[in-house]
Amino acid sequence: MPIDLRSDTVTTPTEKMRDAIRDAAVGDDVYGEDPTINHLEQLAAEIVGKEAALFVTSGTQGNQVAVLSHTQRGDEVILEEYSHIFGYETAGLSTIAGVQARTIKGVNGQMPIPDIVAAIREDDIHCPKTALICLENTHGDSGGRILPLNYMEEVYEISRQHQIPVHLDGARLFNAAVGLGVDPKEITKLVDTVQFCLSKGLSAPMGSILAGPKNFIEKARKWRKMLGGGMRQAGIAGAAGIVALEEMVGRLEEDHVHAKKLAQRLALIEGIDIDAEGVETNIIMFSIEGLGMDSEEFIEKLNEHQILANSAGPYRIRFVTHRGITKEDIGTAVEVVNRIAAGAKTRL
Structure with missing residues (x-):
């Protein structure tokens, strides 16, 4: 899945x-x-x-x-x-x-x-x-x-x-x-x-x-x-x-926690520009311009690893957490972005 x-x-x-x-x-x-x-x-x-x-x-x-x-x-x-x-x-x-x-x-x-x-x-x-x-x-x-x-x-x-x-x-x-x-x-x-x-x-x-x-x-x-x-x-x-x-209202806090953790870990990846402190709920926006690729290419690479995301601009990516996203999924997503960033670095 x-x-x-x-x-x-x-x-x-x-x-x-x-x-x-x-x-x-x-x-x-x-x-x-x-x-x-x-x-x-x-x-x-x-x-x-x-x-x-x-x-x-x-x-x-x-x-x-x-x-x-x-x-x-x-x-x-x-x-x-x-x-x-x-x-x-x-x-x-x-x-x-x-x-x-x-x-x-x-x-x-x-x-x-x-x-x-x-x-x-x-x-x-x-x-x-x-x-x-x-x-x-x-x-x-x-x-x-x-x-x-x-x-x-x-x-x-x-x-x-x-x-x-x-x-x-x-x-x-x-x-x-x-x-x-x-x-x-x-x-x-x-x-x-x-x-x-x-x-x-x-x-x-x-x-x-x-x-x-x-x-x-x-x-x-x-x-x-x-x-x-x-x-x-x-x-x-x-x-x-x-x-x-x-x-279902009370469990939204879990989505917020997952989003915050995801943002904080993405912020540690070279080439990812994200305001982790500004993540307040379940939506994360970040720039991948520092990786030397646009949103379309980045999303294609995510898809190769069975991760789906949306573009929010030429170099802007949106992640949204929800009930279907687990703590393990957060770890996997960070690992995949790390791999993509490492590949981009060698290309640069």
């Missing part, structure tokens, strides 16, 4: 999830009659401290529904320039929601507060309305960095001053909560709405949750239907999500 470090999306359901899927009580969710989905949505809302929640097919769908529910066509949304919503959701902001993105260069996923303030539009006939601020926690492209609570508080205060809602792309919200050692509510109380995935480190086979005020979720439910997300006996999938929320 390959050691799959491409993403935590490759996790497979636990045996308890498979049992729950088999035995799930179901009904037509479009009619609001699926008891398993109703339970999942109530549970999810309670966990993140919101009035209501909505089960959606994916994080991308959840974010898109959130933008549609918060904005009108021609509005503008403020978000970090390497955010998932802007960079990896197939231009849904513009093509589906019809809104304009106002991107800000961030540091570890944090848009500078003065830049957010400066980006908020005045009431001017020439300009779009600033209708939404989007945050991402953890921030994937910066290597799973966590947004500090005091930073989120500052953004929230600005949003209240200007009466602009804040949406959190919390695909890995629970990684952030575990990393900070806080209840997820301590994060989500600082935003109006939140999307989080059940299908990454939590290991459910599919699905995400969008949570927020009751009237917002009622509106979002209609947008979900328009996007083709009105599912029937959805409890088949939702049953695994309940297990994910009840049993």
Whole structure:
């Protein structure tokens, strides 16, 4: 079996999830009659401290529904320039929601507060309305960095001053909560709405949750239907999500420990450039430019040793730890990278 470090999306359901899927009580969710989905949505809302929640097919769908529910066509949304919503959701902001993105260069996923303030539009006939601020926690492209609570508080205060809602792309919200050692509510109380995935480190086979005020979720439910997300006996999938929320959050700490150890050992390899101290959750980013090869060649050499990884740039590699990665896998991965680096050194 390959050691799959491409993403935590490759996790497979636990045996308890498979049992729950088999035995799930179901009904037509479009009619609001699926008891398993109703339970999942109530549970999810309670966990993140919101009035209501909505089960959606994916994080991308959840974010898109959130933008549609918060904005009108021609509005503008403020978000970090390497955010998932802007960079990896197939231009849904513009093509589906019809809104304009106002991107800000961030540091570890944090848009500078003065830049957010400066980006908020005045009431001017020439300009779009600033209708939404989007945050991402953890921030994937910066290597799973966590947004500090005091930073989120500052953004929230600005949003209240200007009466602009804040949406959190919390695909890995629970990684952030575990990393900070806080209840997820301590994060989500600082935003109006939140999307989080059940299908990454939590290991459910599919699905995400969008949570927020009751009237917002009622509106979002209609947008979900328009996007083709009105599912029937959805409890088949939702049953695994309940297990994910009840049993899988605490074990994320193990993924963080593995990622930290992997980063620290990679940092000892000549030609690998990595900020091991900056690894806060389960995502590792590092440069292999010092090996005299690009990402494509490096990944090919990893594949020869049954290790899978993704490129994050011409010389940038991403490793992601998850439930399927063991302590032994970490050792093997380091050994393989050592071999590749040694071979590159002789070539140079």
